[in-house]
Amino acid sequence: MPSTDDIAPARIRAGDVVMTVILLGVFSGAFLLARDWPFRAAFFPRLLSVAGICFSVLKLIQFAVLLWRPARSGPVEPPAARPVHADDEEQDDQSLEYVFGSAGARAWTAAVAWVAGFFVGLWLVGIYVIVPVFALAYLRTAGKASWPAAALYAAVAGGVLWLAFTRLLAVPMPAGVL
Structure with a gap:
Protein backbone atom coordinates (compact mmCIF):
# COMPACT_ATOMS: atom_id res chain seq x y z
CA MET A 1 0.00 0.00 0.00
CA PRO A 2 1.45 3.41 -0.93
CA SER A 3 2.19 5.89 1.81
CA THR A 4 0.48 9.26 1.85
CA ASP A 5 3.76 10.88 0.86
CA ASP A 6 3.72 9.02 -2.45
CA ILE A 7 0.17 9.93 -3.45
CA ALA A 8 -0.13 12.50 -6.23
CA PRO A 9 -2.16 15.63 -5.42
CA ALA A 10 -5.81 15.64 -6.44
CA ARG A 11 -6.75 17.43 -9.62
CA ILE A 12 -8.72 20.64 -9.06
CA ARG A 13 -11.28 21.43 -11.72
CA ALA A 14 -12.08 25.05 -12.52
CA GLY A 15 -15.80 24.28 -12.48
CA ASP A 16 -15.59 23.11 -8.87
CA VAL A 17 -13.90 26.34 -7.82
CA VAL A 18 -16.33 28.51 -9.80
CA MET A 19 -19.35 26.72 -8.35
CA THR A 20 -17.98 27.06 -4.81
CA VAL A 21 -17.42 30.79 -5.30
CA ILE A 22 -20.96 31.18 -6.71
CA LEU A 23 -22.41 29.33 -3.72
CA LEU A 24 -20.37 31.50 -1.37
CA GLY A 25 -21.89 34.56 -3.05
CA VAL A 26 -25.43 33.15 -2.86
CA PHE A 27 -25.10 32.27 0.83
CA SER A 28 -23.53 35.65 1.61
CA GLY A 29 -26.33 37.43 -0.23
CA ALA A 30 -28.95 35.40 1.63
CA PHE A 31 -27.36 36.33 4.93
CA LEU A 32 -27.32 40.02 4.02
CA LEU A 33 -30.95 39.91 2.88
CA ALA A 34 -32.06 38.29 6.14
CA ARG A 35 -30.16 40.86 8.18
CA ASP A 36 -33.09 43.32 8.18
CA TRP A 37 -35.77 40.74 9.00
CA PRO A 38 -37.22 40.23 12.48
CA PHE A 39 -35.26 37.73 14.54
CA ARG A 40 -37.81 34.91 14.38
CA ALA A 41 -38.25 35.23 10.61
CA ALA A 42 -34.51 35.50 9.99
CA PHE A 43 -33.28 32.77 12.32
CA PHE A 44 -33.59 29.80 9.93
CA PRO A 45 -32.29 31.63 6.80
CA ARG A 46 -29.38 33.05 8.79
CA LEU A 47 -28.55 29.62 10.21
CA LEU A 48 -28.54 28.02 6.77
CA SER A 49 -26.61 30.84 5.14
CA VAL A 50 -23.93 30.83 7.85
CA ALA A 51 -23.55 27.07 7.43
CA GLY A 52 -23.31 27.50 3.64
CA ILE A 53 -20.73 30.27 4.00
CA CYS A 54 -18.64 28.13 6.37
CA PHE A 55 -18.73 25.08 4.10
CA LEU A 67 -3.08 23.76 -5.16
CA TRP A 68 -0.13 24.87 -3.05
CA ARG A 69 0.83 21.49 -1.64
CA PRO A 70 4.16 20.53 -3.14
CA ALA A 71 3.97 17.67 -5.58
CA ARG A 72 5.37 14.45 -4.19
CA SER A 73 8.13 12.81 -6.11
CA GLY A 74 8.94 9.19 -6.38
CA PRO A 75 7.18 6.14 -7.70
CA VAL A 76 3.55 5.63 -6.92
CA GLU A 77 2.57 2.04 -6.41
CA PRO A 78 -0.81 1.03 -7.73
CA PRO A 79 -3.36 0.12 -5.09
CA ALA A 80 -3.76 -3.53 -4.28
CA ALA A 81 -5.80 -5.34 -6.88
CA ARG A 82 -9.20 -6.63 -5.87
CA PRO A 83 -11.68 -8.70 -7.81
CA VAL A 84 -14.03 -6.67 -9.99
CA HIS A 85 -17.69 -7.53 -9.81
CA ALA A 86 -20.34 -6.51 -12.31
CA ASP A 87 -22.19 -4.43 -9.69
CA ASP A 88 -18.96 -2.49 -8.91
CA GLU A 89 -18.93 -1.08 -12.44
CA GLU A 90 -22.61 -0.22 -12.22
CA GLN A 91 -22.03 1.55 -8.91
CA ASP A 92 -19.11 3.51 -10.41
CA ASP A 93 -21.35 4.59 -13.29
CA GLN A 94 -23.83 6.01 -10.79
CA SER A 95 -21.31 7.93 -8.70
CA LEU A 96 -22.07 11.61 -8.25
CA GLU A 97 -18.99 12.74 -10.12
CA TYR A 98 -19.80 10.46 -13.05
CA VAL A 99 -23.39 11.65 -13.22
CA PHE A 100 -22.43 15.33 -13.19
CA GLY A 101 -19.57 14.81 -15.61
CA SER A 102 -21.53 12.78 -18.14
CA ALA A 103 -24.89 14.55 -18.12
CA GLY A 104 -25.69 16.07 -21.48
CA ALA A 105 -27.10 19.48 -22.32
CA ARG A 106 -30.65 18.14 -22.32
CA ALA A 107 -30.35 16.79 -18.76
CA TRP A 108 -28.79 20.03 -17.53
CA THR A 109 -31.46 22.11 -19.27
CA ALA A 110 -34.21 20.02 -17.69
CA ALA A 111 -32.66 20.30 -14.22
CA VAL A 112 -32.22 24.06 -14.48
CA ALA A 113 -35.80 24.42 -15.79
CA TRP A 114 -37.16 22.48 -12.80
CA VAL A 115 -35.20 24.65 -10.35
CA ALA A 116 -36.20 27.86 -12.11
CA GLY A 117 -39.82 26.72 -12.20
CA PHE A 118 -39.76 26.06 -8.48
CA PHE A 119 -38.43 29.52 -7.67
CA VAL A 120 -40.83 31.27 -10.04
CA GLY A 121 -43.68 29.32 -8.44
CA LEU A 122 -42.38 30.23 -4.99
CA TRP A 123 -42.43 33.89 -5.96
CA LEU A 124 -45.90 33.65 -7.52
CA VAL A 125 -47.90 31.46 -5.15
CA GLY A 126 -45.79 30.99 -2.02
CA ILE A 127 -44.17 28.05 -0.35
CA TYR A 128 -47.30 26.32 1.00
CA VAL A 129 -48.74 25.98 -2.51
CA ILE A 130 -45.61 25.42 -4.60
CA VAL A 131 -44.03 22.67 -2.47
CA GLY A 143 -39.44 10.53 -11.13
CA LYS A 144 -42.09 8.39 -12.88
CA ALA A 145 -43.75 7.78 -9.49
CA SER A 146 -47.28 6.46 -9.25
CA TRP A 147 -50.13 8.89 -8.60
CA PRO A 148 -50.79 7.63 -5.05
CA ALA A 149 -47.11 7.76 -4.07
CA ALA A 150 -46.59 11.23 -5.57
CA VAL A 171 -42.32 31.82 11.36
CA PRO A 172 -43.87 33.78 8.51
CA MET A 173 -43.16 32.13 5.17
CA PRO A 174 -43.29 33.69 1.69
CA ALA A 175 -46.91 34.00 0.61
CA GLY A 176 -46.31 34.83 -3.06
CA VAL A 177 -47.44 37.81 -5.11
CA LEU A 178 -50.69 36.15 -6.17
Missing part, protein backbone atom coordinates in the same frame (compact mmCIF):
# COMPACT_ATOMS: atom_id res chain seq x y z
CA SER A 56 -17.93 27.17 1.02
CA VAL A 57 -14.96 28.81 2.73
CA LEU A 58 -13.73 25.42 3.95
CA LYS A 59 -13.97 24.05 0.41
CA LEU A 60 -12.00 27.02 -0.96
CA ILE A 61 -9.36 26.45 1.72
CA GLN A 62 -9.20 22.80 0.67
CA PHE A 63 -8.68 23.87 -2.95
CA ALA A 64 -5.90 26.25 -1.88
CA VAL A 65 -4.15 23.54 0.14
CA LEU A 66 -4.35 21.11 -2.78
CA PRO A 132 -46.91 20.16 -2.83
CA VAL A 133 -47.62 21.14 -6.44
CA PHE A 134 -43.96 20.95 -7.40
CA ALA A 135 -43.45 17.66 -5.55
CA LEU A 136 -46.43 16.11 -7.31
CA ALA A 137 -45.41 17.41 -10.75
CA TYR A 138 -41.75 16.47 -10.38
CA LEU A 139 -42.37 13.01 -8.98
CA ARG A 140 -44.93 12.21 -11.69
CA THR A 141 -42.93 13.50 -14.68
CA ALA A 142 -39.24 13.21 -13.81
CA ALA A 151 -49.80 12.58 -4.02
CA LEU A 152 -48.93 11.16 -0.60
CA TYR A 153 -45.43 12.63 -0.73
CA ALA A 154 -46.78 16.02 -1.85
CA ALA A 155 -49.39 16.06 0.92
CA VAL A 156 -46.87 15.07 3.58
CA ALA A 157 -44.32 17.65 2.37
CA GLY A 158 -46.91 20.44 2.41
CA GLY A 159 -48.28 19.33 5.76
CA VAL A 160 -44.87 19.12 7.40
CA LEU A 161 -43.94 22.59 6.14
CA TRP A 162 -47.21 24.08 7.38
CA LEU A 163 -47.01 22.32 10.73
CA ALA A 164 -43.35 23.19 11.32
CA PHE A 165 -43.34 26.82 10.25
CA THR A 166 -46.89 27.97 10.96
CA ARG A 167 -47.90 26.01 14.05
CA LEU A 168 -44.66 25.06 15.82
CA LEU A 169 -42.24 27.87 14.98
CA ALA A 170 -44.72 30.64 14.06
Whole structure:
Protein backbone atom coordinates (compact mmCIF):
# COMPACT_ATOMS: atom_id res chain seq x y z
CA MET A 1 0.00 0.00 0.00
CA PRO A 2 1.45 3.41 -0.93
CA SER A 3 2.19 5.89 1.81
CA THR A 4 0.48 9.26 1.85
CA ASP A 5 3.76 10.88 0.86
CA ASP A 6 3.72 9.02 -2.45
CA ILE A 7 0.17 9.93 -3.45
CA ALA A 8 -0.13 12.50 -6.23
CA PRO A 9 -2.16 15.63 -5.42
CA ALA A 10 -5.81 15.64 -6.44
CA ARG A 11 -6.75 17.43 -9.62
CA ILE A 12 -8.72 20.64 -9.06
CA ARG A 13 -11.28 21.43 -11.72
CA ALA A 14 -12.08 25.05 -12.52
CA GLY A 15 -15.80 24.28 -12.48
CA ASP A 16 -15.59 23.11 -8.87
CA VAL A 17 -13.90 26.34 -7.82
CA VAL A 18 -16.33 28.51 -9.80
CA MET A 19 -19.35 26.72 -8.35
CA THR A 20 -17.98 27.06 -4.81
CA VAL A 21 -17.42 30.79 -5.30
CA ILE A 22 -20.96 31.18 -6.71
CA LEU A 23 -22.41 29.33 -3.72
CA LEU A 24 -20.37 31.50 -1.37
CA GLY A 25 -21.89 34.56 -3.05
CA VAL A 26 -25.43 33.15 -2.86
CA PHE A 27 -25.10 32.27 0.83
CA SER A 28 -23.53 35.65 1.61
CA GLY A 29 -26.33 37.43 -0.23
CA ALA A 30 -28.95 35.40 1.63
CA PHE A 31 -27.36 36.33 4.93
CA LEU A 32 -27.32 40.02 4.02
CA LEU A 33 -30.95 39.91 2.88
CA ALA A 34 -32.06 38.29 6.14
CA ARG A 35 -30.16 40.86 8.18
CA ASP A 36 -33.09 43.32 8.18
CA TRP A 37 -35.77 40.74 9.00
CA PRO A 38 -37.22 40.23 12.48
CA PHE A 39 -35.26 37.73 14.54
CA ARG A 40 -37.81 34.91 14.38
CA ALA A 41 -38.25 35.23 10.61
CA ALA A 42 -34.51 35.50 9.99
CA PHE A 43 -33.28 32.77 12.32
CA PHE A 44 -33.59 29.80 9.93
CA PRO A 45 -32.29 31.63 6.80
CA ARG A 46 -29.38 33.05 8.79
CA LEU A 47 -28.55 29.62 10.21
CA LEU A 48 -28.54 28.02 6.77
CA SER A 49 -26.61 30.84 5.14
CA VAL A 50 -23.93 30.83 7.85
CA ALA A 51 -23.55 27.07 7.43
CA GLY A 52 -23.31 27.50 3.64
CA ILE A 53 -20.73 30.27 4.00
CA CYS A 54 -18.64 28.13 6.37
CA PHE A 55 -18.73 25.08 4.10
CA SER A 56 -17.93 27.17 1.02
CA VAL A 57 -14.96 28.81 2.73
CA LEU A 58 -13.73 25.42 3.95
CA LYS A 59 -13.97 24.05 0.41
CA LEU A 60 -12.00 27.02 -0.96
CA ILE A 61 -9.36 26.45 1.72
CA GLN A 62 -9.20 22.80 0.67
CA PHE A 63 -8.68 23.87 -2.95
CA ALA A 64 -5.90 26.25 -1.88
CA VAL A 65 -4.15 23.54 0.14
CA LEU A 66 -4.35 21.11 -2.78
CA LEU A 67 -3.08 23.76 -5.16
CA TRP A 68 -0.13 24.87 -3.05
CA ARG A 69 0.83 21.49 -1.64
CA PRO A 70 4.16 20.53 -3.14
CA ALA A 71 3.97 17.67 -5.58
CA ARG A 72 5.37 14.45 -4.19
CA SER A 73 8.13 12.81 -6.11
CA GLY A 74 8.94 9.19 -6.38
CA PRO A 75 7.18 6.14 -7.70
CA VAL A 76 3.55 5.63 -6.92
CA GLU A 77 2.57 2.04 -6.41
CA PRO A 78 -0.81 1.03 -7.73
CA PRO A 79 -3.36 0.12 -5.09
CA ALA A 80 -3.76 -3.53 -4.28
CA ALA A 81 -5.80 -5.34 -6.88
CA ARG A 82 -9.20 -6.63 -5.87
CA PRO A 83 -11.68 -8.70 -7.81
CA VAL A 84 -14.03 -6.67 -9.99
CA HIS A 85 -17.69 -7.53 -9.81
CA ALA A 86 -20.34 -6.51 -12.31
CA ASP A 87 -22.19 -4.43 -9.69
CA ASP A 88 -18.96 -2.49 -8.91
CA GLU A 89 -18.93 -1.08 -12.44
CA GLU A 90 -22.61 -0.22 -12.22
CA GLN A 91 -22.03 1.55 -8.91
CA ASP A 92 -19.11 3.51 -10.41
CA ASP A 93 -21.35 4.59 -13.29
CA GLN A 94 -23.83 6.01 -10.79
CA SER A 95 -21.31 7.93 -8.70
CA LEU A 96 -22.07 11.61 -8.25
CA GLU A 97 -18.99 12.74 -10.12
CA TYR A 98 -19.80 10.46 -13.05
CA VAL A 99 -23.39 11.65 -13.22
CA PHE A 100 -22.43 15.33 -13.19
CA GLY A 101 -19.57 14.81 -15.61
CA SER A 102 -21.53 12.78 -18.14
CA ALA A 103 -24.89 14.55 -18.12
CA GLY A 104 -25.69 16.07 -21.48
CA ALA A 105 -27.10 19.48 -22.32
CA ARG A 106 -30.65 18.14 -22.32
CA ALA A 107 -30.35 16.79 -18.76
CA TRP A 108 -28.79 20.03 -17.53
CA THR A 109 -31.46 22.11 -19.27
CA ALA A 110 -34.21 20.02 -17.69
CA ALA A 111 -32.66 20.30 -14.22
CA VAL A 112 -32.22 24.06 -14.48
CA ALA A 113 -35.80 24.42 -15.79
CA TRP A 114 -37.16 22.48 -12.80
CA VAL A 115 -35.20 24.65 -10.35
CA ALA A 116 -36.20 27.86 -12.11
CA GLY A 117 -39.82 26.72 -12.20
CA PHE A 118 -39.76 26.06 -8.48
CA PHE A 119 -38.43 29.52 -7.67
CA VAL A 120 -40.83 31.27 -10.04
CA GLY A 121 -43.68 29.32 -8.44
CA LEU A 122 -42.38 30.23 -4.99
CA TRP A 123 -42.43 33.89 -5.96
CA LEU A 124 -45.90 33.65 -7.52
CA VAL A 125 -47.90 31.46 -5.15
CA GLY A 126 -45.79 30.99 -2.02
CA ILE A 127 -44.17 28.05 -0.35
CA TYR A 128 -47.30 26.32 1.00
CA VAL A 129 -48.74 25.98 -2.51
CA ILE A 130 -45.61 25.42 -4.60
CA VAL A 131 -44.03 22.67 -2.47
CA PRO A 132 -46.91 20.16 -2.83
CA VAL A 133 -47.62 21.14 -6.44
CA PHE A 134 -43.96 20.95 -7.40
CA ALA A 135 -43.45 17.66 -5.55
CA LEU A 136 -46.43 16.11 -7.31
CA ALA A 137 -45.41 17.41 -10.75
CA TYR A 138 -41.75 16.47 -10.38
CA LEU A 139 -42.37 13.01 -8.98
CA ARG A 140 -44.93 12.21 -11.69
CA THR A 141 -42.93 13.50 -14.68
CA ALA A 142 -39.24 13.21 -13.81
CA GLY A 143 -39.44 10.53 -11.13
CA LYS A 144 -42.09 8.39 -12.88
CA ALA A 145 -43.75 7.78 -9.49
CA SER A 146 -47.28 6.46 -9.25
CA TRP A 147 -50.13 8.89 -8.60
CA PRO A 148 -50.79 7.63 -5.05
CA ALA A 149 -47.11 7.76 -4.07
CA ALA A 150 -46.59 11.23 -5.57
CA ALA A 151 -49.80 12.58 -4.02
CA LEU A 152 -48.93 11.16 -0.60
CA TYR A 153 -45.43 12.63 -0.73
CA ALA A 154 -46.78 16.02 -1.85
CA ALA A 155 -49.39 16.06 0.92
CA VAL A 156 -46.87 15.07 3.58
CA ALA A 157 -44.32 17.65 2.37
CA GLY A 158 -46.91 20.44 2.41
CA GLY A 159 -48.28 19.33 5.76
CA VAL A 160 -44.87 19.12 7.40
CA LEU A 161 -43.94 22.59 6.14
CA TRP A 162 -47.21 24.08 7.38
CA LEU A 163 -47.01 22.32 10.73
CA ALA A 164 -43.35 23.19 11.32
CA PHE A 165 -43.34 26.82 10.25
CA THR A 166 -46.89 27.97 10.96
CA ARG A 167 -47.90 26.01 14.05
CA LEU A 168 -44.66 25.06 15.82
CA LEU A 169 -42.24 27.87 14.98
CA ALA A 170 -44.72 30.64 14.06
CA VAL A 171 -42.32 31.82 11.36
CA PRO A 172 -43.87 33.78 8.51
CA MET A 173 -43.16 32.13 5.17
CA PRO A 174 -43.29 33.69 1.69
CA ALA A 175 -46.91 34.00 0.61
CA GLY A 176 -46.31 34.83 -3.06
CA VAL A 177 -47.44 37.81 -5.11
CA LEU A 178 -50.69 36.15 -6.17
